[in-house]
Amino acid sequence: MSPITPELKARFEKIVARYPKGQEQSAVIPLLHALQESGGGHLTTEHQQAVADFLGVPMSKVHEVTTFYTMFSLKPRGRHHISVCRTLPCALCGCGDVAKAVRERLGVGPGEVTADGMFSYEEVECLAQCHLGPVFQIGDTVYGDLTADKAKAVIDGLAKQGGR
């Protein structure tokens, strides 16, 4: 069964129409985003194959995109997904301590989800918030000027809230 529902197919067609004829494959990233949003927060092999078939590109090209961008996840994530930036400016400002604090607070390593399914953790490349470094991103929110303590406080706050 194709993971592309009729509603999703209509959305896909609208997205593809934004691109010039003959360059439909340019729509690969917005399509993957749409599928990831509607498909439970991560992309399975079937999802990627469906996008490849929809655009008429080889599966390998879609998989290259999904593995390159940390915004796409190939595994289920926690309710709150924490992306810690590890690129140079953040590294100079001490993202190593932040990352260590997050790992200790959650008890998981990169790419892992906490046992209760609340948090997942990942180290990513530049989040384009270098002026705020070190930073991490949870959902759509970027937290800047972090220290180990601040990072733990943010996580504690989310944990107290429970569900979103």
Next chain:
Amino acid sequence: MPKLSIDGREVEVPAGTNLIEAARLLDLEIPHFCYHPGLSVAGNCRMCLVEVEKAPKLQIACNTAVAEGMVVRTDSDKVKKARAGVMEFLLLNHPIDCPICDCAGECYLQDYYMEHDLKASRLEEGKNKKEKAQPIGPHVMLDKERCVLCSRCVRFTDEVSKTHELGIFGRGSTEEIALAPGKTLDNPYSGCVVDLCPVGALTDRDFRFKSRPWFLKETATICGGCAMGCSVVLDTNTNPYNKVGQDRAYRLFPRENREVNGWWMCDEGRYSHHSVDRGRSQGPRLRGKGVPADFALARLAAEAAPLVKAHPGRAAFLLSPRLTNESLFAFRRLAESLGVAQVEFGDDLKAEGRADGFLIQADRNPNSRGARELGLGPRPGVLGGRDLLKAAQGGAFDVVFVLEHALDPAALKALAAATKVLAGFHVQEPVEAGIYTVHLPLAHAFEQDGTFTNVQGRVQRNRKALEPLGDSLPAYAWAQRLGAALGVPQAPDGPEALFRAWTQGRPELAGAVFEPLAAAAPAAA
């Protein structure tokens, strides 16, 4: 045509040529990993950086087209420093496991390190660990640690085989070549990625750990797997001390020939070299019993000569599209001197397969076109292969010579029962060798000099790489010995004299030479 100067030397090349190819014309090698003339330009390895006058930064030679009056330097300090820098990055996480790497001795990293780098690693942290020795298909092993991510193999599967099995996945230091989900590298041309790989990341499962490349002798020859006749290099090793196993032929890989196979060859052809060492017919047989060649020939002559002399019309030669032009010509000449008219190459009996529209031809024989052009094809007054067998099974012939045809055993038995003398000549020992009155071993194509005419009509030189196994001989040599035994001595011509003889009176081949002045060297792409 634009004229430019490279390292102070003038060269004139067609517009659109890139700097690597232009430099090649001056015998200058611009080092490169990702550039390959048979693939699109990727420009990702940065090894081919050169200085172009008036350009503010170094330019990649692979993606810089020549221009009128361009001044290029490939040997300036700036270029040398850039190359050393690129090498340092490429070797940063390289495992340097050359002692156990199949590619050692023919690795771009080794060569370029000696030429452009020669520094110790400055990396203090540990190297990245990745997967090693992963089989990714029936013929290819992948070692991700050795990979320099040049993407040649990915471009090959995208552009040449069009099967899209491979991709570059991940990002930054975790970036790696891998199979797309659910795929294996199993396409008819998969072995080509091993030739393309400039380092030891992709190795051939058939060749792995069999021999060091520096022990191998290269012979530029032709693949006999189908009518295409791809240009290949055959690597052989006959020294018992530095190899694994008893095989003499180690590997076959394509040789650049833009008129025929480009840079590629199919896997079926690539692994066909095992046929030179396995299942060979090595000794003459008289009704299945091993006997010396002279004895076999004498008995054959004693039984066949009176019959042929009395009724040349009741003798037949069934030749084969697997024989060289020279051997076909020698047998045609022998038949003529015996007065035998029934000489044919069995066009309708030959091995056929499926054509793929790229290199693989349906006709799995190297010389069908050559045999037809030598006048051995179906023609009035001469029975074609199938008709000949039918007539012979009905008792129309006393003496039949069969060369290189894998006949159905039942048909063969019927043939033997209806003829007085049945002589066979084969490269591989036939299961039913005992059915033949006399069976003589033929040398493999890799064990003889000669020519094949491919499907395009191109007469191509097949070169001897090995000595014939056991008592086997090229078919033309058997034709001469057979002639002597049957009382019609043949000129003791070698392949070159036979080539001159059969090309005589063929205006389209006027001026053709058997031995080119310089045998084509294997391509360094």
